Amino acid sequence: GAVVSQHPSWVICKSGTSVKIECRSLDFQATTMFWYRQFPKQSLMLMATSNEGSKATYEQGVEKDKFLINHASLTLSTLTVTSAHPEDSSFYICSARGGTGDEQYFGPGTRLTVT
Amino acid sequence: EDKVVQSPLSLVVHEGDTVTLNCSYEVTNFRSLLWYKQEKKAPTFLFMLTSSGIEKKSGRLSSILDKKELFSILNITATQTGDSAIYLCAVEERGAQKLVFGQGTRLTINP
Numbered sequence: 557g558a559v560v561s562q563h564p565s566w567v568i569c570k571s572g573t574s575v576k577i578e579c580r581s582l583d584f585q586a587t588t589m590f591w592y593r594q595f596p597k598q599s600l601m602l603m604a605t606s607n608e609g610s611k612a613t614y615e616q617g618v619e620k621d622k623f624l625i626n627h628a629s630l631t632l633s634t635l636t637v638t639s640a641h642p643e644d645s646s647f648y649i650c651s652a653r654g655g656t657g658d659e660q661y662f663g664p665g666t667r668l669t670v671t
Numbered sequence: 672e673d674k675v676v677q678s679p680l681s682l683v684v685h686e687g688d689t690v691t692l693n694c695s696y697e698v699t700n701f702r703s704l705l706w707y708k709q710e711k712k713a714p715t716f717l718f719m720l721t722s723s724g725i726e727k728k729s730g731r732l733s734s735i736l737d738k739k740e741l742f743s744i745l746n747i748t749a750t751q752t753g754d755s756a757i758y759l760c761a762v763e764e765r766g767a768q769k770l771v772f773g774q775g776t777r778l779t780i781n782p
Contacts, residue, residue, distance in 0.1 A: 588768050590768075590769060590770075597777075598774070599759060599772045599773060599774045599775045600714070600759065600761075600770075600772045601772075602769050602770070602771070602772075605768055605769055649713045649714075651770075653768070659716065659719065660770060661716075662707075662713040662714050662715070662716075663713055664712045664713050665712050665713040
């Protein structure tokens with residue numbers, strides 16, 4: 557099946573700093589990528605949907621100026637958590653799909669801890 | 672607003688037991704329902720269901736969709752400790768690209 561990677565797999569940063577997380581589709585072109593957040597013992601919550609070459613669509617309640625998403629190529633999307641705070645500590649998961657109607661393939665996730 | 676509700680939220684059984692996990696949904700324009708298994712990392716795909724009444728099977732796991740009653744079940748027979756995980760149900764709306772996830776069922780299989 558298709559492979560999606562994320563980097564880093566875990567990161568610890570200090571409050572107030574910014575962190576960038578990369579999501580790559582390794583063996584297919586991802587026209588659409590999704591970013592999810594999962595807090596402990598909770599389900600996945602969609603943060604935003606990004607299509608290559610256009611601005612991301614954010615879900616209600618997600619601050620677009622805080623969670624910057626860039627989908628500059630068909631194989632790479634990045635999520636930057638700006639001015640991170642301890643409440644941003646979470647498991648961030650990306651997924652990617654090749655085209656409408658295709659299955660979403662999930663990355664392994666990035667665990668962010670903000671101290 | 673699309674809604675996916677899973678039950679039970681938590682289930683503990685003994686190895687060898689059969690379990691049934693439930694997922695009900697409300698969505699404006701249904702396209703598909705998906706089941707995922709999540710262990711320590713990101714979810715892994717189990718099934719995609721689009722048609723009512725057609726059982727999908729993979730080894731000891733099977734799933735079926737009822738589009739009239741708006742629910743799906745995931746069955747696991749002869750459970751093993753390796754089946755311990757969170758099982759997530761998600762629904763995709765036709766035309767939209769995103770998945771809406773349920774809360775998940777945390778399944779624990781004791782030896």
